[in-house]
Amino acid sequence: MSSGRLSMKFLTTIRGSCRQFQRKLCSEVGTVKTRKIHEGEAGILANSLALEGSRVKTSDLKMFHRLDPxxxxxxLTDSGEVIATIGGIRYNDSFGYIGFRHVAEEKQGQGFDKELLDVALEHLKERWLGIELQPEEVEQFQKLGFITAWHNGCFKADKTPFFPELGHNPSIQSIPDGPMGRVVEYDTEVFGVERRRFVMNWTKTDRQGTSLLVTENGNNMGYGVLRPLQEAKCHRIGPLYALNTAVAQVLTLALISAVPDETLYITAPLDNPSFIRLLTNDLRFEQINETVRMYTKTDHNIPTHKLFAIVDSNVG
Structure with missing residues (x-):
């Protein structure tokens, strides 16, 4: 079976194609410069989060930036106008993820996305890669060696309910009070690679009951995090990793009880139909978007039956 790494022949071909785009663009719009985005500029990445109301806070974008600074x-144009962005995250020596792909609306269709893809691929070298796409982009990336793994749905609910009885569930504990090493271990099991520092920071939330771990007989059964978004009284659940749908349900109800009567977003794999029914039928979430997760190898080994919500489509 193939390793999933992009071949040198492929990389050479796409780099040559992108250099042709660059020469054409320079003649049409003036000098176009590509440079790294520094952590203090991480707010620029918010442009790639198109769904209204779902933009993350700049402080969280900085956290994403620290995954691979x-x-x-x-x-940028010679006048300093930001035309396009991209992120190429090196999670370790073998796996990378492409996200934050954005081109300004008035500049779309002019090849800027291809130019930055070239830069990201050069940064990621020959790692096997993940990416999340709109359905209309799938065919294009299949030609680049990406393979569909599953579909995610983004769901939204307004005025979420409150479940006071969950506050007395002894199996639920606040993550800051629990063994962080076990949370990181569970995250690694589901996500596929370790991201210890990120998990330690992501699970530190300002609101009680928004970073939770479920245990049973000393065993980790799942964990979930709810974080505020840029827009007031809007939040997102993610990640939500659990042994099964029953545990995912306990976590979901506990998390949404922490922010009653507010707006929630969750991006969940559509491969878990019982959990999707919980969201849409019982909790009255509405699906507002669908994306496609793709990798450059078929054996990605991610246990989707334990994956009930991702952190963000731009970081995996």
């Missing part, structure tokens, strides 16, 4: 790029 040298992996974020933007293209």
């Amino acid at each position: 040298s992996g974020y790029y933007m293209s």
